[in-house]
Amino acid sequence: MKKEDFSREIYAKYYNSKGKPFEIILNDGTALEGIFIGFFHGEKDRGEPYIFMWRFISKEEIDDYNHSPEKYQAMGRVIYQKDIKTVRFK
Amino acid sequence: MSNIHSKLSAAGVLVTLGIIFGDIGTSPLYVLKAVIGEREITQELVFGGLSLVFWTLTLQTTFKYIWLTLQADNHGEGGIFSLYTLVRRYKKWLYLPAFVGAGALLADGIITPPISVSSAIEGLRLVVPDIPVIPIVIAIILGIFAFQRLGTKIVGGAFGPIMLVWFTMLAVLGISQIMLFPSVLKAFSPHYAIQLLVNYPGSFWLLGAVFLATTGAEALYSDLGHCGRKNVRVSWVFVKIALLLNYCGQGAWLLNRETAHLDGLNPFYEIMPQWFLIPGIVVATAATIIASQALISGSFTMISEAVSLNFWPRVTIKYPTDVRGQLYVPSINWLMCMGCIGVVLYFRESSNMEAIYGFNITLAMLMTTLLMMYYLRYVKKYTVVLVAAILTVFLTVEISFFVANIIKLKEAWMFLFIVSGIILTMYVWYRARKILNKLVEFVPIIEHLPALVDLSKDQTIAKYATHLIYLTSADNPRQIERRTIYSIFSRNPKRADIYWLIHIDRTNEPYTMEYTVDEMVNDKIIRIDFRLGFRVEPRVNLLFRKVVEEMVANKELDITSRYESLSKYNLAADFRFVILERFLSVENEFSVKDSFILNSYFMLRNLAQSDSKAFGLDTSDISIEKIPLVISPATSVKLKRKELKTDTDK
Numbered sequence A: 001m002k003k004e005d006f007s008r009e010i011y012a013k014y015y016n017s018k019g020k021p022f023e024i025i026l027n028d029g030t031a032l033e034g035i036f037i038g039f040f041h042g043e044k045d046r047g048e049p050y051i052f053m054w055r056f057i058s059k060e061e062i063d064d065y066n067h068s069p070e071k072y073q074a075m076g077r078v079i080y081q082k083d084i085k086t087v088r089f090k
Numbered sequence B: 001m002s003n004i005h006s007k008l009s010a011a012g013v014l015v016t017l018g019i020i021f022g023d024i025g026t027s028p029l030y031v032l033k034a035v036i037g038e039r040e041i042t043q044e045l046v047f048g049g050l051s052l053v054f055w056t057l058t059l060q061t062t063f064k065y066i067w068l069t070l071q072a073d074n075h076g077e078g079g080i081f082s083l084y085t086l087v088r089r090y091k092k093w094l095y096l097p098a099f100v101g102a103g104a105l106l107a108d109g110i111i112t113p114p115i116s117v118s119s120a121i122e123g124l125r126l127v128v129p130d131i132p133v134i135p136i137v138i139a140i141i142l143g144i145f146a147f148q149r150l151g152t153k154i155v156g157g158a159f160g161p162i163m164l165v166w167f168t169m170l171a172v173l174g175i176s177q178i179m180l181f182p183s184v185l186k187a188f189s190p191h192y193a194i195q196l197l198v199n200y201p202g203s204f205w206l207l208g209a210v211f212l213a214t215t216g217a218e219a220l221y222s223d224l225g226h227c228g229r230k231n232v233r234v235s236w237v238f239v240k241i242a243l244l245l246n247y248c249g250q251g252a253w254l255l256n257r258e259t260a261h262l263d264g265l266n267p268f269y270e271i272m273p274q275w276f277l278i279p280g281i282v283v284a285t286a287a288t289i290i291a292s293q294a295l296i297s298g299s300f301t302m303i304s305e306a307v308s309l310n311f312w313p314r315v316t317i318k319y320p321t322d323v324r325g326q327l328y329v330p331s332i333n334w335l336m337c338m339g340c341i342g343v344v345l346y347f348r349e350s351s352n353m354e355a356i357y358g359f360n361i362t363l364a365m366l367m368t369t370l371l372m373m374y375y376l377r378y379v380k381k382y383t384v385v386l387v388a389a390i391l392t393v394f395l396t397v398e399i400s401f402f403v404a405n406i407i408k409l410k411e412a413w414m415f416l417f418i419v420s421g422i423i424l425t426m427y428v429w430y431r432a433r434k435i436l437n438k439l440v441e442f443v444p445i446i447e448h449l450p451a452l453v454d455l456s457k458d459q460t461i462a463k464y465a466t467h468l469i470y471l472t473s474a475d476n477p478r479q480i481e482r483r484t485i486y487s488i489f490s491r492n493p494k495r496a497d498i499y500w501l502i503h504i505d506r507t508n509e510p511y512t513m514e515y516t517v518d519e520m521v522n523d524k525i526i527r528i529d530f531r532l533g534f535r536v537e538p539r540v541n542l543l544f545r546k547v548v549e550e551m552v553a554n555k556e557l558d559i560t561s562r563y564e565s566l567s568k569y570n571l572a573a574d575f576r577f578v579i580l581e582r583f584l585s586v587e588n589e590f591s592v593k594d595s596f597i598l599n600s601y602f603m604l605r606n607l608a609q610s611d612s613k614a615f616g617l618d619t620s621d622i623s624i625e626k627i628p629l630v631i632s633p634a635t636s637v638k639l640k641r642k643e644l645k646t647d648t649d650k
Helices: A006-015 A059-067 B010-019 B031-036 B043-071 B080-087 B092-126 B133-150 B153-178 B182-188 B190-199 B203-214 B217-222 B229-256 B274-308 B330-347 B350-354 B359-379 B384-406 B409-438 B445-457 B482-489 B540-553 B592-607
Strands: A022-026 A031-041 A051-058 A077-080 A084-089 B441-444 B463-472 B479-481 B495-507 B513-521 B525-533 B575-584 B622-629
Touching (some): A006 A031, A006 A084, B010 B153, B010 B229, B031 B043, B031 B203, B031 B229, B031 B350, B043 B182, B043 B217, B043 B229, B043 B359, B080 B217, B080 B274, B092 B133, B092 B330, B092 B359, B092 B409, B133 B274, B133 B330, B153 B182, B153 B229, B153 B274, B190 B203, B203 B384, B217 B274, B217 B359, B274 B330, B330 B350, B359 B384, B359 B409, B409 B592, B441 B445, B441 B482, B445 B482, B445 B513, B445 B525, B463 B482, B479 B482, B482 B622, B495 B540, B513 B540
Parallel strands (some): B463 B575, B495 B525
Antiparallel strands (some): A031 A051, A051 A077
16 A cells, blocks of 8 residues: 655645644654744655655744744755654644 | 648648658668668678568558557657657656657757758769769758748648659659569568578678668657648558669669679669659759758757756747747757758768668667557556567567667767767756755745735835736645745835736646636735646746736726826736746755756756746746755854954964
8 A cells, every 4th residue: 555645744734733833753853843934845756755845943933033034035944754753733 | 639630631641741751751862772882782682681671661660650659649749758748657767768769869860861962962973973962962951951940831831742753753763673673572571581681691780771761760750740640651551662662673773783783873863764863863852851851840849848848958949830830949950950061071971871870760769669668558558468579579670770770889979979968968957957846945825925915005115016927836826935925025025916826737738728717815816827738838928918818808807007197098007027046056065966967957057048038928027036046055164263363473
């Protein structure tokens, strides 16, 4: 059976999260809390997930981000889908 | 969408003769001459050579192309890219055979006109021995390429009748010789071919010359869309008979000869009566010009498809006439022209050109076979056993031809460079676009709709445009590129009454032209999705205007100016396009391979057409903004601050 694309599940939840922070656990055990502010599509031809990379800012940075004149430019950090173990939306 | 000629008709058959069979139809000018070469003329060689030509035409042209490959039409269109679009969903690497095949065919376009025209003009030596062939050939080639910008609407109508005369001439000349040596027809028996291959010394390498008889088969498939399958199949019966009669006539002449060698003579002209030489050469020259024309047109179509499929840098494409599918690509035209003249000057004689002709086509045929196997297996649902059987037959034949042609690489090495260059360009363009597409950051549009509506209403900001239009690559209408949002809000905030987002989706069908309109916020944000076939030019300005006209007609949109003074006079509102051009920021870190691909891509892009021209927006009101692509900022910056030395330290 074809494996479910976990990134689609995250995308659907993220789309409905209305900007509320959520928790991410990475494969190396790192726990992060914050929001996604953008995403990058994977290459379907190469079997990559629908979203292969997310742009993330931590909970502490959200306020700065919302008031930053640079908010529409590259901010935060990128997290690869393959590095994500779980995402818990509140 | 079918062509007017796609139904079987006498007119359709005539047009087909003019468009499809020029290349394969002019092969008798050089095939038998190449097969015999400097070898001793023996019955074994002539019968065996003719038999190989007959079975090659039967197996490769009739069976593989006319019967099998013509089934693989994409809504009536043929050619390697049409075939690729039919099968690309089944294996991700299928773009590679498509690139190799297309590269080989394009390179073939540099050799076919010189060899065909030279072969025809060299016949004049029988009338005027000291005639300067090279300047005449160059003048004809220059003429062919110079006239491309005018299209072939006016003269194209004469192509069919001229080729009808040509094929009739081939048949009549052949019959006139066969009557003198009727037993030459025995050559159709395959045992002569087998005997030659088994017993004749160095017979395998003869296949390189025999293969020249079928070189036009691939072009035949490329031009399918202009004629329709039924017309091609019916015409082929006539064409094949004419070709075989001529080949047999040349064979009969060879067997009737008293001398042991050809001594530089071309059997094609030797079977002509002396009084017929001049008219014969005139018809031959016209036929070779038509053959060259078909190949050049095919190259333009292929480049246009490659641009649409994002395999080739955007180049200027012109439409010299209103005939569908008739294109003119100036850059390719002049590159091919230079290549053809270079070939004439370097090789000087058609017999020297024979030594390099064929290699590219064997490559293209092998690639078509590979793609065809996927088509037969997955689209036509042939059984694995049947596909394997067909594959075995054609791979055996084509690999044999390929190996026999490899010897030509000694002379044709520069073509290997050309083919490699074309393939590399396609690969770089294709991969770079994939890499860059992965670097496009998207955001949910819903998060930005309130701000967009507020900006539109904010009277404190000067209006940038009444209608502001962005192109978007987001397939999902709920997403938008971050760079577009950045452009609207952060780069000189762009207040507009209506924001338009235009998305173009390329379909696997050649001529799809559909659109949908999604009014995301009433009278404020409108998204248009165009679905365009891979043979449709994305002339956004024209398409957008058409959509606006229809929306106005349906009373969905009012384009009267929103400025009081102008609306009083019913003047139309202003429309402004914003084009966002990406450039690679130095802040990124890529692997060596990706760096090479991206740097090559941006270098090629400097030579290519701008986005505004490619989308037909050069006559519109446009603003171009350069947006950096910053994804993976460089992390290993080892910068150390040092204390400033004061005078006392010195």
